[in-house]
Amino acid sequence: MSEDMQTEWPEDRKWTAGTILLKSRTVSASEISARLGITPDRQFERGSLMSPRNPASARRKNSVWALTSGLANDNDLTDHVQALIGLVDGCRDELARLSANxxxxxxxxFGSENGQGGCVLPADLLADVAALGLDLALDLYPPRAPEFG
Structure with a gap:
């Protein structure tokens, strides 16, 4: 391979993130905040513009309430899960009521420059997630293709 075609691969960098999302067609994001007694990191109301700077953009079909773990993106996924459980643990009854709507x-x-990595989510941690009535979604981001030339 010619020298001008060689590309250095970046060092192995992994990142992780965790968020609790509540979506509803009938319950507003502000009502979710009031009922849980928690201010989310982001919220959007049903009918609001997907892109507020573009008046022609689509409108949201659901209200969205999003609470992030608050941890750095170099933590293990288990750390994000534990932090999020801790943030909403006192809201179990209200989460159960909200789950109707x-x-x-x-x-x-989870993402990694080389596509390698993973984690184990212990059974007791998954039981805590289930006890809160939360579905678990895992988004995997593949590494970027190397750029040549």
Whole structure:
């Protein structure tokens, strides 16, 4: 391979993220905040513009309430799960009531420059997630293709 075609691969960098998402067609994001007594990191109301700077953009079909773990993206996924459980653990009864009209999801993200990595989510931690009535979503992000030339 010619020298001008060689590309250095970046060092192995992994990142992780964790968010609790509540979505609803009938319960507003502000009502979710009031009922849980928690201010989310992000919230969007049903009918609001997907892109507020573009008045022609689509409108949201659901209200969305999003609470992040608050941890750095170099933590293990288990750390994000534990932090999120801790943030909403006192809201079990209200989460159960909201589940009648909301989708409740614990969303985890994982990415790595070389595509390698993973984690074990212990059974007792998954039991805690289930006890809160949260579905678990795992988003995996593949490495970027090397750029040549």
């Amino acid at each position: 909301c989708e409740l999801t614990l969303s985890l993200g």
